[in-house]
Amino acid sequence: MSTAQRNLILILARDFASRLATPVFLVDQDGTLVYFNEAAERVLGQAYVEGRTVAAGEWSTAFAPVGEAGDAVELQELPLGIALTDHRPAHRALRIVGADDVVREIEVTAFPLFAHADEFVGAIAIFWEQPEGA
Amino acid sequence: MRVRIWGCRGSIAAPGPDTVRYGGNTACVEVRLDDGSLLILDAGTGARALGHALRDALPPRIDLLLTHLHVDHLQGLGFFLPIWSPETELHIWGPSSPVNSLEDRIATYFSPPLFPVHVSQVPARTVFHDAPDRSWTIGGATIYAQPILHPGPTVGFRIEENGHSLAYVTDHEPALGVDLTTVGPEWISGYALARDADVLIHDCQYSEDEYDRHVGWGHASTAHTARFAEIANADRLLLFHHDPLHDDDELDAMCARVRELWGVGDERCAVAAEGMTFEL
Numbered sequence: 437m438s439t440a441q442r443n444l445i446l447i448l449a450r451d452f453a454s455r456l457a458t459p460v461f462l463v464d465q466d467g468t469l470v471y472f473n474e475a476a477e478r479v480l481g482q483a484y485v486e487g488r489t490v491a492a493g494e495w496s497t498a499f500a501p502v503g504e505a506g507d508a509v510e511l512q513e514l515p516l517g518i519a520l521t522d523h524r525p526a527h528r529a530l531r532i533v534g535a536d537d538v539v540r541e542i543e544v545t546a547f548p549l550f551a552h553a554d555e556f557v558g559a560i561a562i563f564w565e566q567p568e569g570a
Numbered sequence: 571m572r573v574r575i576w577g578c579r580g581s582i583a584a585p586g587p588d589t590v591r592y593g594g595n596t597a598c599v600e601v602r603l604d605d606g607s608l609l610i611l612d613a614g615t616g617a618r619a620l621g622h623a624l625r626d627a628l629p630p631r632i633d634l635l636l637t638h639l640h641v642d643h644l645q646g647l648g649f650f651l652p653i654w655s656p657e658t659e660l661h662i663w664g665p666s667s668p669v670n671s672l673e674d675r676i677a678t679y680f681s682p683p684l685f686p687v688h689v690s691q692v693p694a695r696t697v698f699h700d701a702p703d704r705s706w707t708i709g710g711a712t713i714y715a716q717p718i719l720h721p722g723p724t725v726g727f728r729i730e731e732n733g734h735s736l737a738y739v740t741d742h743e744p745a746l747g748v749d750l751t752t753v754g755p756e757w758i759s760g761y762a763l764a765r766d767a768d769v770l771i772h773d774c775q776y777s778e779d780e781y782d783r784h785v786g787w788g789h790a791s792t793a794h795t796a797r798f799a800e801i802a803n804a805d806r807l808l809l810f811h812h813d814p815l816h817d818d819d820e821l822d823a824m825c826a827r828v829r830e831l832w833g834v835g836d837e838r839c840a841v842a843a844e845g846m847t848f849e850l
Contacts, residue, residue, distance in 0.1 A: 440755070441762035444717040450757065451747025487754050551717075552668070555703070 443557040445549050461561040467492030467520045479542065479565050481534025499532040515546035519559035523548045541566040571731050571850050572602040577616020578842035580775050580811035581642050588817035593844025596642040597740055597811065603731055607709030610634045611727060611738050617646030628652055633708050636664035637741055638724035639675050648685050658694035665723035666700035673698045701725050719743045719759040720788035728763045734850035737767035740811045743788045750797040764802035768850050771842060772798060774809035777824060792824050796831035808842040
């Protein structure tokens with residue numbers, strides 16, 4: 437049998453994300469970006485391309501995330517990186533530079549996705565753009 | 571393997587003059603492997619007649635593969651004669667749940683007051699298994715179970731033996747949340763089970779108009795079924811889980827629609843019918 441199908445939890449997570457007006461970023465168990473929704477497109481400044489996946493090492497630096505003090509934030513310190521490596525939820529304020537070169541202040545909450553208690557299948561990040569001056 | 575359909579109706583049994591050709595019993599499919607092993611896919615009301623047919627030659631072991639525990643897939647179990655024989659070794663495989671065991675969930679229906687006997691008291695030697703994430707073997711066949719889109723824990727099955735494959739993906743709403751015309755196949759529930767199957771038994775409960783009123787109910791429309799079979803590259807498709815409100819003529823019309831949308835003839839697409847048999 438072919439294994440060329442996403443875990444059902446990821447399919448359901450994508451369905452959920454696709455219906456939300458809140459930006460959502462979805463990665464698989466390897467950390468590969470497999471989907472982001474329309475609301476995320478606005479914040480990230482780029483469109484989702486069906487079938488295009490992005491490795492963790494690439495998406496974690498593509499938007500040049502920095503912390504509140506302006507310090508660069510490595511993958512393992514990003515909320516999504518924590519959800520991926522430690523399998524626990526995390527939250528953090530970040531500043532990113534979108535693909536449209538716009539700097540945005542965002543708050544990110546990420547949590548791991550388990551199909552079973554011992555079966556990690558990916559992680560999801562939900563984020564909000566902070567209004568200017570917030 | 572030899573396959574015989576004992577029930578292909580969905581939701582509730584629907585006997586009567588309008589459903590004579592395709593049958594009114596709910597889901598139950600017998601699969602005889604080449605070594606004689608008996609697999610049964612679901613235990614809807616069709617299981618009663620199957621059990622009766624087995625009365626003179628009870629197999630020592632039966633493997634019952636339950637896609638899920640909705641009553642139209644379970645109601646025949648209490649009337650399946652082999653479970654009342656202590657000579658029967660019955661292995662029941664079903665979707666796991668994060669909350670309760672398979673036996674406990676079956677007992678929700680199979681216990682008083684809904685049924686006079688508790689499932690733990692049936693004479694057959696019954697063994698319950700959560701369908702594993704990895705393949706397993708029964709006789710000479712390799713069995714795969716994979717979660718599919720339907721309310722509550724639900725799996726589809728794929729049975730492979732001697733280079734042939736049967737995919738049983740009933741109670742399935744592959745188009746929920748995705749556009750089957752644009753999304754990649756890796757995002758489609760059930761794809762891995764159905765891919766290149768010699769025979770795909772798939773949900774086709776609704777017409778396209780009816781589906782619009784039943785989004786999220788866990789079933790497929792004619793358009794979704796046609797598209798799913800095309801994407802999966804199934805060799806043959808059997809439409810299954812017939813709506814209890816659909817008579818035989820309506821099922822014929824739905825089948826014609828699926829053939830039209832998929833662009834195939836009757837040799838590749840048919841309505842599942844009680845008593846239908848085929849070999850793979």
